[in-house]
Amino acid sequence: MRCTIETHELTKKFALQKGFTDFFLHPLAKDEITAVEEVNIKIEKGELFGILGPNGAGKTTLIKMLCTLISPTEGTAYVNGYDIAKDSGKVRESIGFITADERSFYWRLTGRQNLKFFASLHNFYSYDAEKRVDELLSLIGLENRADDRFLSYSAGMKQRMAIARGLLNDPAVVFMDEPTKALDPGAAQNLREFIRERIVKEQRKTVFLSTHHLGEAEQLCDRIVIIDQGKIKVIGTIGELKSDLHKPNPTLGDVFVHHTGKEFKEEMAEHPQSGRRRMVHGMHGGRMRGMRF
Amino acid sequence: MICKKAFSFIRRDLVLATSYKFEFFLRLFFIFFSILTFYFVAKLVGGVGMAHLEPYGGDYFSFVLIGIAFSGYLMTALRSFSESIRGEQMMGTLEAMLVTPTSASAIITLSSLWNFIFTSFRVLMYLLIGILLGVDMSNANIIGAMAILILTIICFGSIGIISASFIMTLKKGDPINMFFMGTSELFGGVLFPITVLPEWLQTISHILPITYSLSGMRHALLQGYSLHALAPEIIALLVFSVVLVPSSLLAFRYAVNKAKVDGSLVQY
Ligand SMILES: Nc1ncnc2c1ncn2[C@@H]1O[C@H](COP(=O)(O)OP(=O)(O)O)[C@@H](O)[C@H]1O
Ligand SMILES: [Mg+2]
Numbered sequence: 001m002r003c004t005i006e007t008h009e010l011t012k013k014f015a016l017q018k019g020f021t022d023f024f025l026h027p028l029a030k031d032e033i034t035a036v037e038e039v040n041i042k043i044e045k046g047e048l049f050g051i052l053g054p055n056g057a058g059k060t061t062l063i064k065m066l067c068t069l070i071s072p073t074e075g076t077a078y079v080n081g082y083d084i085a086k087d088s089g090k091v092r093e094s095i096g097f098i099t100a101d102e103r104s105f106y107w108r109l110t111g112r113q114n115l116k117f118f119a120s121l122h123n124f125y126s127y128d129a130e131k132r133v134d135e136l137l138s139l140i141g142l143e144n145r146a147d148d149r150f151l152s153y154s155a156g157m158k159q160r161m162a163i164a165r166g167l168l169n170d171p172a173v174v175f176m177d178e179p180t181k182a183l184d185p186g187a188a189q190n191l192r193e194f195i196r197e198r199i200v201k202e203q204r205k206t207v208f209l210s211t212h213h214l215g216e217a218e219q220l221c222d223r224i225v226i227i228d229q230g231k232i233k234v235i236g237t238i239g240e241l242k243s244d245l246h247k248p249n250p251t252l253g254d255v256f257v258h259h260t261g262k263e264f265k266e267e268m269a270e271h272p273q274s275g276r277r278r279m280v281h282g283m284h285g286g287r288m289r290g291m292r293f
Numbered sequence: 294m295i296c297k298k299a300f301s302f303i304r305r306d307l308v309l310a311t312s313y314k315f316e317f318f319l320r321l322f323f324i325f326f327s328i329l330t331f332y333f334v335a336k337l338v339g340g341v342g343m344a345h346l347e348p349y350g351g352d353y354f355s356f357v358l359i360g361i362a363f364s365g366y367l368m369t370a371l372r373s374f375s376e377s378i379r380g381e382q383m384m385g386t387l388e389a390m391l392v393t394p395t396s397a398s399a400i401i402t403l404s405s406l407w408n409f410i411f412t413s414f415r416v417l418m419y420l421l422i423g424i425l426l427g428v429d430m431s432n433a434n435i436i437g438a439m440a441i442l443i444l445t446i447i448c449f450g451s452i453g454i455i456s457a458s459f460i461m462t463l464k465k466g467d468p469i470n471m472f473f474m475g476t477s478e479l480f481g482g483v484l485f486p487i488t489v490l491p492e493w494l495q496t497i498s499h500i501l502p503i504t505y506s507l508s509g510m511r512h513a514l515l516q517g518y519s520l521h522a523l524a525p526e527i528i529a530l531l532v533f534s535v536v537l538v539p540s541s542l543l544a545f546r547y548a549v550n551k552a553k554v555d556g557s558l559v560q561y
Contacts, residue, residue: 104388
């Protein structure tokens with residue numbers, strides 16, 4: 001039995017536009033950038049797997065290759081047992097893709113109209129589509145605003161819509177590319193709890209999530225891979241990675257420095273510690289329904 | 294199933310179009326103006342071009358009404374596919390659509406349905422206003438006209454999809470669009486019969502689908518030609534369709550694959 005996600009030497013090189021002078025000075029030089037280099041990973045069913053790396057590390061490129069939106073230059077990958085190159089249609093049937101890109105909706109349609117449209121692309125129509133959309137709207141707690149235009153939503157609501165859209169086809173695997181990127185710390189925290197509790201624990205989905213937050217990776221993921229400049233530096237559970245350092249009270253930041261030789265620069269400083277307390281509270285307090293993020 | 298999907302695209306675009314209410318009604322309103330312009334031009338021209346107009350019933354206003362109305366389909370095809378694909382590429386919705394099991398060919402084809410429906414509505418308005426202004430379509434062969442209409446939409450739509458593929462690949466400067474935009478008015482028989490052109494220029498007319506669409510449409514609507522008499526136009530349009538439909542779908546598939554290699558399905 002194959003793993004849910006499996007890659008073999010997966011590589012992506014982008015051709016860069018040559019500048020006019022370069023063209024004459026180095027006519028034979030190949031201008032390309034290796035965004036993802038010989039990546040090998042295996043992810044089991046039901047895992048919440050994180051890919052951690054700074055901006056430009058290659059996270060989006062890797063996720064989009066697995067979603068069949070970017071074709072690999074070399075290597076192969078299987079998602080749900082289907083080859084992403086040869087069986088891309090089957091791959092798309094069984095995955096959900098969630099970005100932080102809030103533009104990717106029709107802003108002049110309502111939330112419900114948007115979801116129903118995308119449902120039809122997953123071959124859900126009329127009653128089936130309505131039922132599915134209603135379920136998802138209640139899952140993300142947006143029933144009351146479903147008939148307002150998308151443009152009137154807050155960043156958090158737009159992100160929740162993106163999640164609902166990614167779950168329309170009840171996919172076995174959900175890819176999330178920096179899902180908390182556009183959110184303020186509080187909303188980001190709520191979203192993390194939602195992913196952990198509702199999507200992984202309740203709905204038993206395999207989640208492949210990218211982040212450039214140490215705290216997020218630490219708090220959320222079963223296993224992580226650290227990626228830098230397109231290359232995998234290390235894979236393992238947070239515990240393993242830390243204990244491998246043989247150092248008292250290691251942080252994930254230390255792990256990152258150890259494997260990449262660089263400090264991890266966080267864009268938005270956050271407090272994973274307080275976040276963690278809130279999450280524990282949330283898990284016991286059962287305030288998952290009607291969640292706001 | 295494809296019908297339900299089509300309906301879903303139409304509903305999306307209808308809501309988007311009517312969300313700009315003012316523009317929506319303004320566009321309808323100006324149809325009257327453009328028709329009236331040609332009504333008065335026809336008055337001025339009178340029977341001057343009689344010899345050339347004879348094969349189409351002899352009346353310039355009727356001739357130009359059909360030309361303006363149905364050439365609208367070509368303009369729609371050339372604009373709407375590339376605009377919608379470019380817009381969705383910029384918005385990120387193209388990527389969101391392409392990550393579903395719906396094929397790229399279905400997405401591009403359905404993405405312009407609403408525009409064709411709107412154009413058909415406009416054409417109908419043209420014809421109705423034309424009739425009110427005295428154009429005689431009492432003998433029209435409706436079935437023949439429908440056959441020509443369907444083939445016209447298929448041909449023009451394919452040209453539009455090829456054009457959209459160029460736009461997606463080259464980002465700008467699409468030769469297909471320029472060629473058809475540039476040649477159709479002069480050579481396609483929109484405003485005057487092609488027989489007015491010197492003979493050697495008429496050869497260009499004969500390689501353009503619009504020439505056959507308009508001439509077939511005029512014969513069917515104004516003179517009520519039988520299907521048999523419409524055969525030359527129908528066969529020509531069929532031949533164009535057989536070549537253009539597969540070419541357009543291949544071109545679009547190529548454009549999508551290239552965008553997947555370049556990572557340019559979504560653009561900032
Ligand atoms: N379409 C593209 N064309 C050229 N280079 C690209 C393209 N997409 C990404 N890159 C480059 O590939 C590298 C990895 O990008 P990306 O996968 O977006 O990183 P991340 O998501 O980790 O921030 C970056 O250096 C980026 O500039
Ligand atoms: Mg990214």
